[in-house]
Amino acid sequence: MVHPKKWYKLHTQFTLILNFRKNKYSNRTIKRKYHILFWAGYFLFNVIRWGSYFDDYWYSLKSNLIEFPLHIFIVYANLYFFIPKYLIQKKYKRYITSLFISLSFLYTARTALNYFLVTKNIWPESEGYQEAFTFNHIIAVTLGELYVLALATAIKLTVDWVNQRNRIENLKKEHLKSELNFLKTQIQPHFFFNTLNNLYALTLEKSDLASTVVLKLSDIMQYVIYDVKEPKVKLLKEIEYIQNYLDLELLRCNKNSTVDLNIKGNIANAKVPPLIFLSYIENCFKHGNKNNNDFYIYISFEITQENNLIFSLKNSFEPSLNQKKKRGIGNTNTKRRLDLIFKKNYKLDISQENNLHSVNLEIPLTKKQ
Incomplete structure (x- = not known):
């Protein structure tokens, strides 16, 4: 092979x-x-x-x-x-x-x-x-x-x-397009693997939520298979996709876990590269202790007057879990995609302080030349 x-x-x-x-x-x-x-x-x-x-x-x-x-x-x-x-x-x-x-x-x-x-x-x-x-x-x-x-x-x-x-x-454009497509194909199996694990756990528990998971997974598959073929998708569709993902992940979390998703500004006509925020959100569940009562995630999408999009993410996490988890391709993959698409015309800041993990990403909605 x-x-x-x-x-x-x-x-x-x-x-x-x-x-x-x-x-x-x-x-x-x-x-x-x-x-x-x-x-x-x-x-x-x-x-x-x-x-x-x-x-x-x-x-x-x-x-x-x-x-x-x-x-x-x-x-x-x-x-x-x-x-x-x-x-x-x-x-x-x-x-x-x-x-x-x-x-x-x-x-x-x-x-x-x-x-x-x-x-x-x-x-x-x-x-x-x-x-x-x-x-x-x-x-x-x-x-x-x-x-x-x-x-x-x-x-x-x-x-x-x-x-x-x-x-x-x-040739450079074709190479860029081929590499971006390859990076997106790396994301899709990675996500479905995690989601199918969630569904498998629910079926073992014979949970009534399994049917809900199947419907949400169907919506996600439709988005991933058809919509992400385009270089840019509507931000609204991307947020709907993220919301479905959050709903699926929360089924396995403590009942007191909270997710707060905020939108600031008019996103009706905004378009972004598909699957660009997912890896950071996945890490919230990967490195956070989902069984704790104080587990939370804060997500914000804000459109500025300069027509930039600011994606902010904060979540509680357990530093000890980082030593046990295998390092995935998600963040590296996303960073590579950002470099290819926006070159130096974006800002990314990832920080950890105490038990708080933060991500701040600012990208232009109109690509700068």
Whole structure:
């Protein structure tokens, strides 16, 4: 049988791999329409720019029609072949050699096509008549191509960086969601184990309260199975759930035991993470002497003007019982959930003084970013 923690790690890793592969292939390249818009805009810009420079828009159109297919060829060869196969693999010599050969081919093709199809003056922007394959002409054409390469590569790398950052953020959210779900599944069996023990004790006593316990347990199971799937639930539902739990636990306590639950403020629209208060309330019964006449629990939910929720809990307890009870996962689990959900935007204070145990938790009802 696989240990729960190992199962959680395997499940999380499998989920993240599937999501990563999905995001990888869905965002692998820039959409085709943006490629078309880029080259169409760049082509139009060049035609107008050089047409204005030479005062000859027909010449500018013809020369750009010759040159742009070559621009596109070397840009995509660089982006989708040379960089992934050589540069990223740290094969720098092969990358430089491939780029040099491509630029040499492009210069030869561009010069020849312009000479035979557009104009015999292959470098009209220079002073005087210039011949092809001279050092200055080669440098001028090569620098122009490198400019196009640099522009297209910068755009592609920027888009890839943004997509990669978004993928990482999505993976973090998926990991957070998976961990929160796992922590909630740890709480549910822990609670049902205790409740079924209570029910078993009542059936042994043949108590008439067993039917009441079954009904309350049914309500609790409906809440836990269906409602806690959401990241947040209505505070009113959470309090109803807590009240059912208290009713079940009090059946096993001394008749003089008291529970005081107070609500301050308008909780109608307030929402909180589910099962976030239960472990602290469970500890009241776990570490308190339920057979004593002075056993009591005080619970308070207060909504402040800053739209924060203050959960206060006080109960009598027996320090000697803490030495006998096994340490459970409840408080550690809840603390981890609070860290994941609210990060540092919450306050938690747990203290013990004499025979009084206190918990004060303040959380924002509107999550701070």
